[in-house]
Amino acid sequence: MKSQLLSLAVAVTTISQGVVGQEPFGWPFKPMVTQDDLQNKIKLKDIMAGVEKLQSFSDAHPEKNRVFGGNGHKDTVEWIYNEIKATGYYDVKKQEQVHLWSHAEAALNANGKDLKASAMSYSPPASKIMAELVVAKNNGCNATDYPANTQGKIVLVERGVCSFGEKSAQAGDAKAAGAIVYNNVPGSLAGTLGGLDKRHVPTAGLSQEDGKNLATLVASGKIDVTMNVISLFENRTTWNVIAETKGGDHNNVIMFGAHSDSVDAGPGINDNGSGSIGIMTVAKALTNFKLNNAVRFAWWTAEEFGLLGSTFYVNSLDDRELHKVKLYLNFDMIGSPNFANQIYDGDGSAYNMTGPAGSAEIEYLFEKFFDDQGIPHQPTAFTGRSDYSAFIKRNVPAGGLFTGAEVVKTPEQVKLFGGEAGVAYDKNYHGKGDTVANINKGAIFLNTRAIAYAIAEYARSLKGFPTRPKTGKRDVNPQYSKMPGGGCGHHTVFM
Numbered sequence: 011m012k013s014q015l016l017s018l019a020v021a022v023t024t025i026s027q028g029v030v031g032q033e034p035f036g037w038p039f040k041p042m043v044t045q046d047d048l049q050n051k052i053k054l055k056d057i058m059a060g061v062e063k064l065q066s067f068s069d070a071h072p073e074k075n076r077v078f079g080g081n082g083h084k085d086t087v088e089w090i091y092n093e094i095k096a097t098g099y100y101d102v103k104k105q106e107q108v109h110l111w112s113h114a115e116a117a118l119n120a121n122g123k124d125l126k127a128s129a130m131s132y133s134p135p136a137s138k139i140m141a142e143l144v145v146a147k148n149n150g151c152n153a154t155d156y157p158a159n160t161q162g163k164i165v166l167v168e169r170g171v172c173s174f175g176e177k178s179a180q181a182g183d184a185k186a187a188g189a190i191v192y193n194n195v196p197g198s199l200a201g202t203l204g205g206l207d208k209r210h211v212p213t214a215g216l217s218q219e220d221g222k223n224l225a226t227l228v229a230s231g232k233i234d235v236t237m238n239v240i241s242l243f244e245n246r247t248t249w250n251v252i253a254e255t256k257g258g259d260h261n262n263v264i265m266f267g268a269h270s271d272s273v274d275a276g277p278g279i280n281d282n283g284s285g286s287i288g289i290m291t292v293a294k295a296l297t298n299f300k301l302n303n304a305v306r307f308a309w310w311t312a313e314e315f316g317l318l319g320s321t322f323y324v325n326s327l328d329d330r331e332l333h334k335v336k337l338y339l340n341f342d343m344i345g346s347p348n349f350a351n352q353i354y355d356g357d358g359s360a361y362n363m364t365g366p367a368g369s370a371e372i373e374y375l376f377e378k379f380f381d382d383q384g385i386p387h388q389p390t391a392f393t394g395r396s397d398y399s400a401f402i403k404r405n406v407p408a409g410g411l412f413t414g415a416e417v418v419k420t421p422e423q424v425k426l427f428g429g430e431a432g433v434a435y436d437k438n439y440h441g442k443g444d445t446v447a448n449i450n451k452g453a454i455f456l457n458t459r460a461i462a463y464a465i466a467e468y469a470r471s472l473k474g475f476p477t478r479p480k481t482g483k484r485d486v487n488p489q490y491s492k493m494p495g496g497g498c499g500h501h502t503v504f505m
Contacts, residue, residue: 034099034256034297043299045466049459051295057454058446060287061279061345063089065446068277074442076272076283078312078319079111079246083271090251090270090290090309099297100253100307105326107311109318110205111246113274116214117238118190120224127190127214128200129239130174131315136212136239139164141187143233145225150177150191156184164188164235166224173505174201179209188212188237192221197416200273200440201505204316212239250319251309253293258304264468265306265338266292266461267320267397269313276442280449281415282313284345288458292465301469306335310397313342317399324400332404336472337368339464340398340410345454346436348429349413351380352390354398356409360389367476368407372464376411379463385456386426395505405478411460413453415439 041047067085068076076082087104095102114129120143141164147155150167157165165186167177174191181189188211193199199215214237216224227233251270254263268285272278286309293307312318324332340354353376355361356369364370369392380387390412398408414435421431438444468475 037257037300040298040300043296043301043466043469045463048292048295048299048462048466051298052291052455052459052462054451054455056294057287057291057458058449058451060290061283061446061449061454064283064287065277065279068272073274075274075276076270076278077111077274078109078248078271078315079244082277083248083311086270086286087249087251087309087311090286093290094251094253094293094307097294097297099255100293101256102251102253105250105252105323106247107249107319107322108245108247109312109315111244111315112202112241114239114241118214118216119236121227121233125216125220126198127216128198129241130178130191130213130215131202132205132210133178133203133213133239133241134210135241136188136237139187139212139237141235141237143224143228143235145228146181150180153180153183156180156186161185162187164190164237166190166192166221166228168192168221169194169199169505173204174213175203175205175207175210178203178211178213179207181213182209182211186211188214188239190214190216190221190224190235190237192216192224193218195416196418197434202314202316206243212237214239248311248319250311250323252306252323254306255296255301255304258301258469260304261334262303262336262472263306263334264303264465264472265308265335266341266465267308267310267338268341269311269319269397270309271311271314272444273314273440275440276438276444279444279446280345280347280436281343281439281444284343284449284454285341288341288344288454288461291458292462295462296465296469302471303336303469305465305469313397317397320397321400324404332406335401335406336475336478337372337407337409337468338398338401339372339461340396340408341457341461342396342410342412343415343436344411344413344457345449345451346413346415347448347450348419348433348435348437349450349453350419350423350427350435351385351387351453351456352412352414353377353387354409354412355389355392356407358392361391363392365392365402365409366405366407367478369402369409371475372407372409375464375467376409376460379460388423388426393505407476407478411457413450413457
């Protein structure tokens with residue numbers, strides 16, 4: 011009898027260890043996740059407590075930001091990791107990587123008038139370049155766009171079609187002394203060259219208004235420009251945070267991500283504390299339920315410097331591992347003060363740029379979320395200019411939500427969403443004013459509930475969702491860089 015009891019005890023212990031090793035404690039007794047139940051767990055007070063925590067990390071250090079590799083971002087990463095780890099529901103890891111940080115400042119003067127300019131990150135420095143201004147044709151993406159007399163001059167280029175880095179390189183090939191890229195939509199322009207390149211010349215961004223004025227002046231006579239660019243560079247260690255549910259089918263993973271870093275200029279609470287806290291709030295709420303498909307959350311580093319963290323992660327996965335990821339949803343700026351509810355245009359019906367098979371279905375799911383509540387929504391260009399870019403290049407279906415960045419709200423949009431016409435969706439975009447006070451509570455609450463809605467749908471079942479190829483790569487069409495893309499990096503603005 012003793013032997014039988016001992017055998018039974020060993021068996022029970024073995025079974026218990028097997029369950030605990032694969033699923034969180036109490037998993038069999040949790041209810042299956044549903045869209046209504048998960049949404050009901052989302053509380054505005056939890057969201058606001060999260061964004062206030064991120065603000066505190068920025069406030070605690072002299073830099074007053076959460077830029078990757080800095081103290082504010084290190085605090086952010088540690089806090090996210092510890093908060094998710096403490097639930098016991100996820101396997102959590104920090105993915106270490108090293109990227110080149112760059113900080114640049116620019117000063118421009120045209121014919122004695124100072125202009126408000128922003129140096130592109132990774133721009134070569136320039137010390138008081140004084141040269142005549144010439145204008146590139148089209149968008150400065152080809153050698154033939156540059157005047158024959160470009161050598162030694164500063165060239166003015168309109169944003170669009172190709173990356174800022176390519177424009178700077180083309181200007182360098184034409185032997186320009188510097189390049190000024192002006193916006194193709196109202197508002198100022200700050201961006202990145204995406205990394206160091208010997209072909210690059212000192213490069214700064216300028217508003218659409220100032221750029222057009224300069225182009226007009228050049229057409230009517232000679233314009234002399236003085237250009238100063240101060241650039242700093244530093245290799246920095248940083249981390250993605252990746253968390254996957256212990257339960258669920260790990261061969262059918264649904265993935266949700268948001269970048270955790272800010273720009274140098276400020277704390278980045280809408281951009282992108284809103285997305286970071288949105289997915290964290292849902293991740294915590296999900297611990298009350300069981301599910302069929304595993305859910306993986308990612309908080310990306312260094313998005314603001316060229317989608318570096320998400321690209322590093324996707325490149326670390328071979329085709330077999332990446333095939334387990336059945337879809338990726340991205341959330342970048344979901345609390346804009348002058349918001350519009352925007353969904354990535356996965357089916358290409360609005361902007362003629364489709365995502366991989368399944369992206370349309372993701373768009374339709376979010377449309378249903380808004381339609382069922384009688385809430386207006388619009389598509390936003392699916393350009394590959396945020397952290398979903400690396401995924402769609404490897405044929406992973408993608409989608410997401412966006413409430414707007416630097417683009418000005420139209421009177422037609424005011425009729426749909428309220429707010430103020432003629433003002434940017436986020437007038438503090440990439441600025442020091444992107445604080446907790448910059449968050450629209452209604453927008454962030456609604457969009458966080460939308461995240462919960464999507465997670466509950468796909469965590470239960472992928473029935474009817476298109477099967478994607480196991481391998482294959484897909485280029486992102488640069489043509490659509492002319493349009494403001496959904497999210498901030500799109501706002502990471504390297505196009």
